[in-house]
Amino acid sequence: MVLRYPNGKTYQPMPQKKIRNNKNSNIIFGNRGMSLEEEINQSNQYYLQQGIAVIHKKPIPIQIVQVDYPQRSAAVIKEAYFKQASTTDYNGVYRGYYLDFEAKETHNKASFPLSNFHEHQIAHMKACVVQKGICFTLIKFTATQEVFLLPASILFDYWDNQEKGRKSIPKKTIVNDGFQIKYHVTPLIPYLKSIDKVIENLCNA
Template sequence: MNIKYPNGQSYHVNVDKAQPKKQVKAKKATYSNRGMTLENDLNVSNEQYLAKGIAVIHKKPIPIQVVNVNYPRRSAAKITEAYYQKASTTDYNGVYKGYYLDFEAKETKNKTSFPLKNFHEHQIVHMKACSDQKAICFILMRFSTLNRVFVLSFDQLHHYWERQKETNGKKSISLKEVEQDGIELQYGFSPRLPYLDAVDQLINQTFLNKSSL
């Protein structure tokens, strides 16, 4: 499917985030690697949080304008061309313990660093605006080859984003930096990915620590 931005330019998916279109070999179900993308893990976790009355968090729909549709048969329709009506912001938002959450989920196959090209300027601007309004903003980042998932606060992401603009600035966040500044998550059963435990830490860092000053 050909999807384009409002200015007419074609949308190109980041190589790191792209998933294979066809699965030739069946995946084996294991405890350490459940064969799920980060997005699927989050969607399942959010359903579990909602069912337990813990939080209301959803994936944002992508605003697109459909241009062409093919009908290979009467009972089926296939979108062949579409445009983004406007630039998308972040992947997820919702409410938890009275706090507004706004966050992005990204994956990379890199083993030693997380490329900043996975983020877009308008996403950084959006999270900065939400953060200025006291929202809890962060990113969930998964090193898919290592099967490791981290929560990184927006303040930390913004630091690395601005660092790349310096002369000879790094265009990525090293795994060592992520381990130092982020909160690593461990897969569970229900929820599958207990990221709200890390959010509790961010809330404490953002509000409780400041109130004690």
């Protein structure tokens, strides 16, 4: 049966948007419907605008194969591939200190799996620590919407012992040895407050 509008035109149902096989399809949306990455980006923007710190997420590394240059319009990348990052996602400067970190979400409730990291990310953070950079991970437990800052030294301990021991960091360790970051308004994730404590400990050490 053909349906028609009052003006005689036939009604055609809108085609359903095909859902693409998207890498982010299994993101769990946390606080305010945002991913941890979005929450951190928003917090960094606040820190930047307020002159508190300069911290940026690095662009995704891409291997570009083919670029078209249509006349009078912007260059279009027609073929490119994702490359594995050789560093962590975020870095920047705060109070004279170099900060370097990864942001990770987990569905797990009792522990944080080490499989969230690649060897080269750990190697990068270790190299930064040698240069007196402050390295850490922001971990979000999506089930409880809790965010923690875990100093890299604790991650290194578990990473280096995973062959003979467990393949994850117990949440208990993260609670005890990390810093919980309570959601706030400006910024959403005030993680630099925890960094102030890390710096204080550095200065007293």
